[in-house]
Amino acid sequence: MKNIIAITILIILNLTIVSASNDDRNNYYDIVTLGAKPNSKSDSSKALKMAWDMACDSPGQSTINIPEGRFNIRKPLKLDGKGCLSSRIDVIINGTIVAPSDFHVLQDSGTLVLFHDVDGVTVTGGLFDGRGAKLWACKRSGNDDCPRGVTTLAFRNSRNIEINGITSLDSQLYHIVISGSQNVRVQGVTISASGQSPNTDGIHVQSSTDVTILSSDIATGDDCISIGQGTRNLWIQDITCGPGHGISIGSLGKDLHESRVQNVTVITSTFTNTENGVRIKSWGRPSDGSVSNVLFQHLTMENVRNPIIIDQKYCPSHKDCPGDVSGIRVSDVTYEDIHGSSATPIAVKFDCSSKHYCSGIKLHDIHLTHKNKRASAFCSNCEGSTYGVVQPKSCLIEVNN
Numbered sequence: 001m002k003n004i005i006a007i008t009i010l011i012i013l014n015l016t017i018v019s020a021s022n023d024d025r026n027n028y029y030d031i032v033t034l035g036a037k038p039n040s041k042s043d044s045s046k047a048l049k050m051a052w053d054m055a056c057d058s059p060g061q062s063t064i065n066i067p068e069g070r071f072n073i074r075k076p077l078k079l080d081g082k083g084c085l086s087s088r089i090d091v092i093i094n095g096t097i098v099a100p101s102d103f104h105v106l107q108d109s110g111t112l113v114l115f116h117d118v119d120g121v122t123v124t125g126g127l128f129d130g131r132g133a134k135l136w137a138c139k140r141s142g143n144d145d146c147p148r149g150v151t152t153l154a155f156r157n158s159r160n161i162e163i164n165g166i167t168s169l170d171s172q173l174y175h176i177v178i179s180g181s182q183n184v185r186v187q188g189v190t191i192s193a194s195g196q197s198p199n200t201d202g203i204h205v206q207s208s209t210d211v212t213i214l215s216s217d218i219a220t221g222d223d224c225i226s227i228g229q230g231t232r233n234l235w236i237q238d239i240t241c242g243p244g245h246g247i248s249i250g251s252l253g254k255d256l257h258e259s260r261v262q263n264v265t266v267i268t269s270t271f272t273n274t275e276n277g278v279r280i281k282s283w284g285r286p287s288d289g290s291v292s293n294v295l296f297q298h299l300t301m302e303n304v305r306n307p308i309i310i311d312q313k314y315c316p317s318h319k320d321c322p323g324d325v326s327g328i329r330v331s332d333v334t335y336e337d338i339h340g341s342s343a344t345p346i347a348v349k350f351d352c353s354s355k356h357y358c359s360g361i362k363l364h365d366i367h368l369t370h371k372n373k374r375a376s377a378f379c380s381n382c383e384g385s386t387y388g389v390v391q392p393k394s395c396l397i398e399v400n401n
Helices: 002-023 045-056 133-140
Strands: 026-030 060-066 070-072 077-080 086-093 096-098 111-116 119-124 127-129 151-156 159-164 167-169 176-179 182-187 190-192 203-206 209-219 225-227 232-241 247-252 261-272 276-283 290-304 306-314 329-342 346-351 358-370 376-380 382-391
Touching (some): 026 045, 045 060, 045 077, 045 086, 203 209, 225 232, 261 276, 306 329, 306 358, 346 358
Parallel strands (some): 077 111, 086 119, 096 127, 111 151, 119 159, 151 176, 176 203, 190 209, 209 232, 232 261, 247 276, 276 306, 329 358, 358 382
């Protein structure tokens, strides 16, 4: 009987060791060995998709290697993680992923490289070349036949994601989108596009929780970072922004029913020659959305047109504006240690909803000037309080806490 028990224990131990060995397996897939051809006009999307499928179907950890060279992608890549056996997939990019030179090839297909429903994916290094200049020129010409374009890189409905040290150049549309995702870390990213490139937001976060964006340089033609509905627990730190439209919460209020934006922090960042610094914007129409618990802290403004702004009458084209009152509730927003220069006389502008006044606005140690002279502030429907030295002088409806 003792022998039978001993044999049984040995079998169980062996099975456990084999299982652990399988889980610790390190799989390696190089896209060149799978048919991708660098520095040629051939399409590498098939090889990339094959590498992803093989990594996804392999137990343990996997690495996908994109070596030096330029790899053309002529078909939108959807890398789906549903049913993946792999516990972790690292995508290591030493080369460049290149969009088609003809923007009509992708039309309105959404995203050049989309990770969907993935868990435990890291994308490190390399360059994404969106080749968007021709599409921007088409849009600026007023041609109604221009496609909307594609986002370069996106993660949707995903978890435990890291994006490290990548460069995104000249995206047709948004550079990086994080949507419907949890526990995402973006660090050391460089984003570059012309200041005249339309709708080329650097990083867009929406319907996501626990997202961190660190130590990144963003120069683009739209928001450096844009924050959409349903975003919670977002931390942004050490960003250099410019050119661009600043860091914006919104635009909100496009729909009647929107999830709230909550717990957003932007600290130790610099804005240079941007349209805005830190902005909250909503359309003038009914909505049940809200923005609350926001901290803007230790920020430097260098020749920024609107260093601090809440705009609840947002309508960038000034055509077909809704003309209604914004239903978005804005509350508990703190501006602390913000200094530098405004490119316009009004350095602080709070234009809030007449239906739901902005409330709990706090100004603490603000020093903004215009042409080395005192700047001014504008307030409409905004309640709050000030602490320390605040220049320009506050125009808030003072509320004692």
